[in-house]
Amino acid sequence: QVQLVESGGGVVQPGRSLRLSCAASGFTFSNYGMHWVRQAPGKGLEWVAVISYDGINKYYADSVKGRFTISRDNSKNTLYLQMNSLRAEDTAVYYCAKDSYYYDSSGYYPSYYYYYMDVWGKGTTVTVSS
Amino acid sequence: EIVLTQSPGTLSLSPGERATLSCRASQSVSSSYLAWYQQKPGQAPRILIYGASSRATGIPDRFSGSGSGTDFTLTISRLEPEDFAVYYCQQYGGSPYTFGQGTKLEIK
Numbered sequence: 039q040v041q042l043v044e045s046g047g048g049v050v051q052p053g054r055s056l057r058l059s060c061a062a063s064g065f066t067f068s069n070y071g072m073h074w075v076r077q078a079p080g081k082g083l084e085w086v087a088v089i090s091y092d093g094i095n096k097y098y099a100d101s102v103k104g105r106f107t108i109s110r111d112n113s114k115n116t117l118y119l120q121m122n123s124l125r126a127e128d129t130a131v132y133y134c135a136k137d138s139y140y141y142d143s144s145g146y147y148p149s150y151y152y153y154y155m156d157v158w159g160k161g162t163t164v165t166v167s168s
Numbered sequence: 169e170i171v172l173t174q175s176p177g178t179l180s181l182s183p184g185e186r187a188t189l190s191c192r193a194s195q196s197v198s199s200s201y202l203a204w205y206q207q208k209p210g211q212a213p214r215i216l217i218y219g220a221s222s223r224a225t226g227i228p229d230r231f232s233g234s235g236s237g238t239d240f241t242l243t244i245s246r247l248e249p250e251d252f253a254v255y256y257c258q259q260y261g262g263s264p265y266t267f268g269q270g271t272k273l274e275i276k
Contacts, residue, residue: 082267085258085266133212
């Protein structure tokens, strides 16, 4: 079945770095964009970043722009989030989520499209604290 | 950036009652690219509604979505015990793909 499994969370000091991973299975990873969404303790959902199916197009929330980098390795069916210069306010559960827009490998797409998130992982917890 | 404001913050109802949740956008959401998610404690969110009014696979027909432009509504026709959760709206008309702050649906 379609599954996303995040890993790499932990406790890290302010200013340090951490890399999250999201292993995908049960679908053709390279045909879909992927998102990271986070949720601070007791708070709502915050969209963090998205990457296109081919890894070329990326968007970030202003709160993480310049500090976080989203990437993917389609040969390994894995999504990443490199988090640098971490702050206390980055403390959250980080979810990876599959975008629902399907890119046919043989199709021509003049633009990148992002739709709703139809599959979510269980999340990995990042705590930024000294 | 499109800001989504959900109301009410908390809704207290009993099983069998009808729930109406609102999501208002600070500017028009293009092509009704508005989704609703359900989140239960300790779980990841789950997609309920996309395109403002289309139910996702496996979602019971007691869940319905409506609206366009800046005003959207999620309706649960007859509440079941498993429906008590937090509900989020999200727009995917353009980056940043913002969420509302959520509505907590609690048992009265």
